[in-house]
Amino acid sequence: QCRLNVLITNFCSVSFFPQKNGISNGTLYKKTFIEHFEQAPMYVAVFTFVGFAVGTIFGYLRDFMRAWGLEKRNIAAEREQQKDFVPLYQDFENFYTRNLYLRIRDNWNRPICSVPGPQFDLMERVTDDYNWTFRFTGRTIRNVINMGSYNYLGFAETDVNALKTVTIELKKYGTGVCSTRQEMGTLDKHVELEKLVAKFLGVEDAMVFGMGFATNSMNIPALVGKGCLILSDELNHTSLVLGARLSGATIRIFKHNNMQSLEKLLRDAIIHGQPRTHRAWRKIIILVEGIYSMEGSIVRLPEIVSLKNKYKAYLYLDEAHSIGAVGATGRGVVEYFGMSPDDVDVLMGTFTKSFGAAGGYIAGKKGLVDFLRTHSHSAVYATSMCPAVAEQIIRAMKCLMGLDGTTQGLQRVRQLEKNTRYFRRKLHEMGFIIYGNDDSPVVPLLLYMPGKIGAFARRMLEKNIGVVVVGFPATPITESRARFCVSAAHTREMLDTVLNALDELGDFLHLKYSRYSKSSHPELYEESRLELED
């Protein structure tokens, strides 16, 4: 029996007691930095494993029945002429997809047919054969509250006045560019956009790319190569991991947001040099994100910058989710912590989330951006950004900076902050386990058990609310969650509707695992001292 305890403890130490975050050096922070990663009670872990075990057993049973012809095979099959080729997929690779993901797959890839604003219209989709195929009934579910799209500042809108300049540019330029940046694809619109991005961030120069994912995967290999060291956070996005792998440098992972782990890696790297030859490293670069989209945590920027200065490393900050969403005027985590953009060597971000467009940018010193203009894979081989999309970014940025003559931009940032605080506070009071920083608009709500993933998403849709649920492999296998993205366009009524629905559903599905709801331990939850003027 004590062996069983040790086993569970070992499993839990892998998933439930992660050594994330470590101990923070509070003196570097100008305001309180509160993050929560509460662990669930032990019975939750047990039931989660039981749930996966049941699913796996039934999966084997179904595979057996399909192999013996007792059950119909619904999957597409290889061509007759190619049956003797080496099989393209191994059966065990797809086991999880076939037997676990397929059962609840109606909760993903839901098609919509309106602008992804605070409310949208879903196309009604039914399945006659347990999720193997879908059929559209032709009806639309109207005005579903959108808690899933990355629309932090509410710039995904169809208001005619707001899109006036975009319409004009679309008429003038058309949709394509048909050439790469270095050949005939640099339009005056791109130059205008790059100047504006540099001004917005307060840096010397910037360069824009057509896709956010590709910005990382094509520029990291240009910056580092063999003989360099990349220190990357445990929970970095796939694009950062792909870029790091394609570069050919050595990669070492430090625990999520844990400064002691990072410092240890830095010291070991400089003292011992490259493995086996002990030559000095050419350069060391630290890859972190501003807000981590699955955890809702904000990077500990002041500590990382002090470490980077002490050990002469370089910092690459991916602000995909944090640009526009945090900071007093929406300029990202650098402003949030009151630091200067010169502290970060490479500022990277995307325009998909807060600006309602598409694409990415890299900003920093002029030398860096000039190097990227000449050596980035995207500048030489990939088509440049569509000019109409560039115009959307320009108008959204001008609105944020106040250059259009209104205070609408600042109002949006304030509204987002208010909405985030309110939403998180209420969820804590209700007793759910929420991860992440109090100021992050990404709110992961933990579900843990696989059965609840499907139940939660389907029931919320019945109540006319669209949520995003995530399970393995995007999250650790025992920590499935629902992820809410708060938007500045959400009104108080919409948030209240969602909160009431969550309350009901939380009781029905027994999701309120938190042992500390605000009413019982008020001292754990200090309201931030940043009072907002209305």
Place this chain on the structure above:
Amino acid sequence: MAAGVGQQWVLVEMVQAFYEAPAYHLILEGILILWIIRLLFSKTYKLQERSDLTLKEKEELIEEWQPEPLVPPVPKDHPALNYNIVSGPPTHIITVNGKECINFASFNFLGLLNNENVKSAAQASLKKYGVGTCGPRGFYGTFDVHLELEERLAKFMRTEEAIIYSYGFATIASAIPAYSKRGDIVFVDEAACFAIQKGLQASRSNIKLFKHNDMADLERLLKEQETEDQKNPRKARVTRRFIVVEGLYMNTGDICPLPELIKLKYKYKVRIFLEESLSFGVLGEHGRGITEHFGINIDDIDLISANMENSLASIGGFCCGRSFIIDHQRLSGQGYCFSASLPPLLAAAAIEALNIMEDNPDIFQTLRAKCERIHKALQGISGLKVVGESFSPALHLQLEESCGSRENDVKLLKRVVDYCMNSGIALTQARYLEKEEKCLPPPSIRVVVTVEQTEQELDKAASLLKEAAQSVLN
């Protein structure tokens, strides 16, 4: 009681054996026992790893280490820093660096960049959906326009299913690693474009390059692989094999010999991935690409990938093929799952462009005629040779004789290009990342033919190039 007797008896036997054993045996066993006792009581032994450095020495090492600068300085006259800035849309008449020219540099083969119907379709979509999709395909980023575009593409190419990506480069670079993993074998043409090279690098498979368009070389490699397989049949049964080729090669303008490839496919049991960025909307009677050009059944090709940035004058890319193959990318294509989806206005523009392609099948014939015309007109320029098929809309003009160094060749070609630009024809050099390409093509000028260019303009361009070559190269 009986156990006690049994035990005593065993003990007696043991003592007897002790007395009967030879002396060397006892001595050896004694030494071994002493050795074990010594090991048990000695201190644990750590691997020597410079852990004997003192704290002061460590601090000194940290103090002394100097990294390289983050980026090396770039010389101000680097050719890529002085790029062309286009004011206004890059259509048939293009304003480059303030000067109006006829556009021979943008891949706008079917002239759809300035098409009014395409623009109004995009406008209608903008009014309805806004600009961005604010999410990846899995999380409310799937719009009805995406589904419609996928259906239309599948129907147009006469395959079962199609999948769209939001960036042309990412299409083939995400498709290859979704199927080919570590340990699999990929035979790829030497002149494959950079996106394919990156896809192969991300897949970590064994890459075997065969000489450009040389089927004999490919067959030799396949035969070698066959003999390898016979040595280890168990491993061979799980190693997947692929051939990756392009329809019309971007770097050389050649066409790939698809019928022979199909024969090799069935003989050696390898799957074919075809990259049709330049041939989609160009080859074939209806613009369906190289399979229509050669009259091959499209199901014989496992995966066709193309980008929508050339003929369709939009942004993004698509893959099409049988559902068995394409469906896999919906969960394992990295550029599909982890990236925001294509903005709806671009998808609507692509649908309208497809409509135009279906309604006007004679533009392909017109385009091919224009390509033939300029191909003939450019023959015989002293100092420059034409590289590419006669029906390829993207040609290269390379120097017949190199000056010695690549840098000087590039400078010389720049002068030719500048001469043409000053006289009203916009051209560009083909750009490559010199250090990153596996097989770097020689420097060249890119000449792109579009359906909008009139015959006079084609002739003017040819004669201007002749003049430029005369004055610069002689």
